[in-house]
Amino acid sequence: MPSPDAVRYARHLLLPEFGRQGQQRLLNARVLIIGLGGLGSPAALYLAAAGVGTLGLVDFDVVDESNLHRQIIHGTADIGRAKLASAAEKIRSVNPDVVLELHEVPFGVPNARALVDAYDVVLDGTDNFPTRYLVNDACVMSGTPNVYGSVFRFEGQAAVFAAPGGPCYRCLHPEPPPDGLIPNCAEAGVLGVLPGIIGTVQATEAIKLVTGMGESLAGRLLLYDALRMTFRTITLPRDPECPVCGDASTIRTLVAYGQTCQPSETAAMKDEMTVDELHQWRESGHPHMLLDVRERFEHASAHIEGAVLIPMGTVMQQLELLPRDRTVVVQCQSGGRSARVTAALRQKGFEAVNLAGGIHAWRMAGYL
Amino acid sequence: MHVNVRLFARLRELAEAESLTVEVPTPATAATVWRALCVTVPALTPFERAVSCAINTNFSRMSQPVADGDDVAFLPPVSGG
Known part of the structure; x- marks a missing residue:
């Protein structure tokens, strides 16, 4: 040693x-x-x-x-x-x-x-x-x-x-x-x-x-x-009624929570596409709109060419900017925020698809 | 009776105050104090299920009784890193 x-x-x-x-x-x-x-x-x-x-x-x-x-x-x-x-x-x-x-x-x-x-x-x-x-x-x-x-x-x-x-x-x-x-x-x-x-x-x-x-x-x-x-x-003592460390814990296996920066592993299964699929769409001219829902400074730092920037906090107030005749591919940094926007847009009747992994996955795949 | 409420993080911003005095009837629990606070600052209401509280610097349940002059702190979850 x-x-x-x-x-x-x-x-x-x-x-x-x-x-x-x-x-x-x-x-x-x-x-x-x-x-x-x-x-x-x-x-x-x-x-x-x-x-x-x-x-x-x-x-x-x-x-x-x-x-x-x-x-x-x-x-x-x-x-x-x-x-x-x-x-x-x-x-x-x-x-x-x-x-x-x-x-x-x-x-x-x-x-x-x-x-x-x-x-x-x-x-x-x-x-x-x-x-x-x-x-x-x-x-x-x-x-x-x-x-x-x-x-x-x-x-x-x-x-x-x-x-x-x-x-x-x-x-x-x-x-x-x-x-x-x-x-x-x-x-x-x-x-x-x-x-x-x-x-x-x-x-x-x-x-x-x-x-x-x-x-x-x-x-x-x-x-x-x-x-x-x-x-x-x-x-802050241990809570005997704590759901995970308490005396009668109710959480005994790991669970995923879908929220903000981390894509939900259950909710994101449907209604999403991979960066490779988006790349194919772009190569083949498949009609769609790419919507970047990150903040302005994040977009300024790096973005997928042609993506339309509407930050998450304002997108639901600007639905008139989104097409209803083609798919809206929603993208953020790593796929969490965009999953939420995708779900909200689908409720409004848009054909919205989340880009799994966001611009991070796009970059990792070598497309950026 | 009066209790001294101390707020943290987002709660402090919404209330535009780090600490304030809240009047509640006797007997009262931390939950009574929270609801009285939400009457004064309605913007806090959505945090009801997310806040934790401490009475006189001891972590407490919302059902815990409070006494006149107690310090009651409300803490929202914080996730930045």
Whole structure:
């Protein structure tokens, strides 16, 4: 078994609570970071620098210019690159001894348990409710601690879920909120440094879990307000009636929630087409209209040639712009928002079809 | 009686206030406080099933009783990352 580098980790080794034993525990640890965005970026950099032996990274997105004000592991030269490739390069430069396991896949029901089971600690850096619930449920079922963090505009929160005897995310919020209630993705805006604070708190908690130092956030929810510069904690015990970690849990298998950024695996089965099918339509001149429902800045960053931009929030007020004599192919970043618009348009009698995987899949297939 | 309500994230924006005092009849639960709040700020109503609450910094169910002068925090789910 390798031993930690005495020079690189000298300032850790000086800490009585940490010492050689703590550093060795970090070196032996396997931490899974889900999402290399605002939270995952600083978390990955600090965990790598700290000497975590193996870092698993899950992301299938590409770096967009609008990510750079907060996703500090990616740089200007990385725009258009896969986030995993970009993150791996930075991590290797910070600490070449870290073993990287790159999972360039969506975190979904089919792979969630296997991914979580393979690690000691999970760090939730995701940006949407369906994936957060899936991370939580998989961690509870696996018995793997889930270091949670989340941000909204100027406020953030962090907690440790699924630790022995502690609460889980569903003890705090038993079910995902109704679709569309909470602004998400590109809709809300966020102070760039905010996920830096929360992601760094998450990295701290992951290091404490691995080394056994201090008191973890398990059983507390940390609430941070950047504008007022306050940190509050509320006590959050495990809920015996929690649907997943409670004494008589009702959720015993992983379920997918179809919402916003993650296409529903049940609802999206019908009424959708693949990027290859759309490519064939375009090649063969099959009549259709391609409708891009992302925000204006996302369209400006990259778009499928000929796509008509009508952001999701305004499309239902501009139905007169849509044809009724041919198929409307609805497209967004990765297929989630467009699935909702597709369903709404079909209710209005349009022949609407969702483009599965959105412009991301289009790019991955090499069409962009 | 009066309770001190503290709001977070989207709720704070909709109410245009971080904290406010709400008057409720006795006895009252966190749910009573929430409904009184929604009368003052109707835009909060759709969050009823999504909010969690804490009384005096302890996570609580909406059915939990509140006392005069209690601090009641309402938290909407937050998903950004």
